[in-house]
Amino acid sequence: MSDPHDEFKGKNVLIERKKSKDPSEITSKYSMSIETYKDILGECRRKLFEVRSRRARPHLDDKVSPMSLKRSYASRLLYLGMDWLSHLFPGPTRFSWVKLRKSINELLPLELLQAILVRVPAKHLFPLRFVSKLWLSLISDPTFVEFHFHHTSEFTIPSYFFAHNDQLVGSVDLHALFHGGATLDTSIEKFSLPFPWKKNTRSNLLVLGSCRGFVLLRHYPYYIILWNPVTQSHKKISYYNAVKKNNIIHGIGYDASNDDYVIVIFSKENQPHCFSLRTNSWTKIDVAPPTPLITYEFIPWGLFFNGAIHWLSYRPSNRDILIFDVKKRRFSKIPLPEQKLTWWPSKLVILGGCLALNFFDYRDNNKRTQVWVLKKYKVPSSWILLYEIPHHCISLFLSNYSDVIVLDRVTMNFAKYKLEGERVQCFKYFNYSFCHVIAFEHISTVYTPSLATLPSCDKKKWKNEDIKFVKDDWNPT
Structure with a gap:
């Protein structure tokens, strides 16, 4: 199995970061070769073994090459570094931890530590806050989290x-x-719900969307829950006073200008409302939608993209995507592709940084799925047919505009295709009950794990005595 970062070998990893108050416009420039990281870590390894020999630690064999471990590139590097440090300073005494902190500062420069940790998956990085106060301050810093x-x-x-x-x-x-x-089997991680739960047939969770590592869940009858499975940060919100009907449209978005998560709900009989986690309150949306709200025409869970929440209608007569801008608090719409009037749009997704749409032709015996992409946001003429798959699939992710990962709705498989339609990899579910559960969109969503916490949870300001960040000059290389 080739390393996922092989494509960066010998190249410079370039990320644009623009200095702005808007956290969503993070584009600071840094460039550093992966080979340079390996050279620096090799030097750190030699220094660590020198210190180890001075401390006379016997029976320590050389570790295996990081490239031979089946982990991501950053995880392998961090694994080796932590393993070496644990051998150097195994004692729980205060003296050993002081030495450990001193050695980290001396052997792993802060810039290198940041560059390594930023590449570690959130679920592995979050527990590392307890390594030291330095790591706690670094991993909890809002700039680093962003x-x-x-x-x-x-x-x-x-x-x-x-x-x-x-x-x-x-x-x-x-x-x-x-x-x-x-x-x-090994790629599935099970979570424990951090909030009270009553076991009955009417309280099943509905997954209403995701945003920046948070998933929005609905708990029957009048509760919604915003939850980060990695940090366990969550909030239970009642909307009984806002909307008192069952046919409700939901959506979750992020207002970067105010660092605020916004939840939108509305129904046919009730005026649209939005909930701000920053103010912890519901407010009415005075701006009316561009078309009358008939909730049973819209799929009740929205997709957050480009600062707005998008809802798709499942009725052929409705040819528009409903949009709500979380910053401006107003509605708009985007027409669907005119070429596919006879096909049934099924799901909105994000592919390659663009808004995309899955079309199913249920009258076609070949059970084909076409994926259309909106190359220019809110420009109807920019809809293009990206690819076609000879199965009923839900597109999940597009990598490098060459491979697409899908969920097959018929065979219940995860599969990977090239743009020409050739199947590359396919993974079957290990349990029928699991297949039956995960296949439905209203109890599943694509999300990116993150270290983010809710604004209401950030009551304490982290006081960092070991290190102070200057946001304008912070460069994680």
């Missing part, structure tokens, strides 16, 4: 979150499944 999320979104495949009551809640690590040599 940069880590954008780096993860740019260079890794998102995960596939699913929920079915309190017995089966978890996610499939698609990056490990397709690029890390993992099996479906």
Whole structure:
């Protein structure tokens, strides 16, 4: 299995970061070769073994090459570094931890430590806060959290979150499944719900969307829950006073200008409302939608993209995508492709940084799926047919505009195709009940794991005595 970062070998990893108050516009420039990282870490390894020999630590064999371990590139490097340090300073005494902190500062420069940690998956990085106060301050720093999320979104495949009551809640690590040599069994991570749960047939969880590592869940009858499975940060919100009908449209978005998560709900009989986690309150949306709201014509879960929430209608008569801008608090619409009036649009997704749409032709015996991409946002003439797959599939991720990862709705398989339609890899589910659960869109979503916490949870300001960040000059190389 080739290393997922082989494509960067011998090249410079370039990320644009523009200095702006808007966290979503993180584009700071840094450039550093992967080979340079390996050279620096090799030097750190030699220094570590020199210190180890001075401390006379016997019976320590050389570790295996990081390239031979079945982990992501950053995880392998961090694994070796932590393993060496644990051998050097195994004692739990205060003296050993002081030495450990001193050695980290001396042997791993802060810039190098940041560059390594920003490449570690969130689920592995979050527990490392307890390594030391230095690491706690670094991993908890809002600038680092923001940069880590954008780096993860740019260079890794998102995960596939699913929920079915309190017995089966978890996610499939698609990056490990397709690029890390993992099996479906090892790529599944099960979660424990951090909030109280009543077991009855009417309280199944509905997955209403995701945003920046958070998933929006609905708990029957009048509760919605925003939850980050990695950090366990969550909030239970009642909307009984806002909307009192069952046919409700939901959506979750992020207002970068105010660092605020916004939840939108509306129904046919009720005026649209939005909930701000920053103010912890519901407000009415005074601006009316461009078309009358008939909730049973729209799929009740929205997709957050480009600062707005998008809802798709499942009626052929409705040829528009409904949009809500979370910053301006107003509605708009985007027409569907005119070429596919006879096909049935089924699901909105994000592919290659563009809004995309899956079309199914249920009258076709070949059971084909066409994926159309909106190359220029809000420009109807920019709809193009990206590819066609001879199965009923839901597109999940497009990598480098050459390979697409899909979920087959008929065979219940994760599969990977080239743009020409040739199947590259396919993974079958290990359990029929699991297949039956995960196949439905209303209990699953694509999400990117993150270290983010809710604004209401950030009551304490982290006081960092070991290191101070200057945001304008921070360069994670």
